[in-house]
Amino acid sequence: MNEIFLARKSSHFFGGLRMRMVIGLAMFSAAPSYAANCEFQKDQKTKNLTFTIPSDLRVPRDAPVGTVVWESAVQSGAGANNADVCADTHKWGLVNGVGASASAARKTELPIGTTGLAWSFVYENSKGKLIVEDLSLGGFSQGGGRYGWENTKLQLQIKKIGPVTAGASVPAGRLGYLNKNNEIDLFSINTSNKASVGTRSCKTPDVVVRMGDRNRVGQFKGVGTSLAPVNFSINLKECPSAISKVSYLLKPNTQIVDATQTVVALDAGSVAKGVGLQVLNQNGKPVTLNETVVYSEYDKVGGNFSIPFKAAYYQTAPVVEAGSANSSLTLVMSYE
DSSP: OEEEEEBOOOSSSOOEEOOOOOOOOOOOOOOOOOOSOEEEOTTOOOEEEEEOOOSEEEEETTOOTTOEEEEOOOEEOTTOOOOEEESSOEEEEEEESSSOOOOSSOTTOEEOTTSSEEEEEEEEETTEEEEOOBGGGTOEEEOSEEEOOTTOEEEEEEEEOSOOOTTOEEOSEEEEEEEETTTEEEEEEEESSOEEEEEEOOBOOOEEEEOOSOOOGGGOOSTTOBOOOEEEEEEEEEEOTTOOOEEEEEEESSOEEETTTTEEEOOTTOOOBSEEEEEEETTSOBOOOSSOEEOTTOOTTOEEEEEEEEEEEEEOSSSOBOSOOOEEEEEEEEEO
8 A cells, every 4th residue: 555645745735635480281182084995096196287387477566365376287187107007086186295284164265375365276167166175184085996096187376365465475386285084195296497476556656746836725715625736647657568457446544524526524633624625637527436446548568657646635625724734545455
């Protein structure tokens, strides 16, 4: 978030817009046990699956938890050579090699360290498409029999599961494995390269609007009138080409005095009375507050952009008293 400070103090009228030891006993419980009944069929073994992730993995800053930020092309299980046979009912699922087990609430998302990202493994066959669960949380149950992966489609996903940490990355090598009954690893799931994570966003510096120091009480013509507006812009800098759409939201940090005319109240530190601050678009029309607006001039190739606005003092009461007149809004940017 970036605050737009629509303020500046003026010497004249009003100025601008702006440890202890604990000994205890622990009880240990045995890990979940399954019948020892699964093995590879003759000449079958663990299959290595390797996925290539973009070296610069972009994550939208405002993407909600659960968002798939990247998914691989589909790999076919044809020729997997990892068919198995189990004598009785058994469990199968994922085991994480780069972090903690999945959470009970999100069994299919295996954390990648503490990056705020997780990996998921998708498989699809004639019975439909499923995302494999963490084996430690139960995984999937299956009856005894012979199994193979020849007609299965396989896919890796990277998801956002929390705030993405600075300098986060997806490591090269083994992410984890698909295990059956805690006995055999059907697939080893690997990445061919390290992927550094960047936030898919533009740089948006704070904006201070200098309203000038020549504003006079006598310049107002009554309630509903305003003084000459001052031009200012919200600058979007170094926008990456990975962004397809940019939106913004202007959230006042003070009370809205007149929603139709987009007039906001001065802040508590201001001295002036009977005055508010009006925010306008480049054409002098009231802007939209507290609602997301798509920036239609954004170009998908990226670069630098400016969103033009105007700000003006607006008379809100019959009597206007001189003094400092400051206010502020918070700018919230969204990227897709």
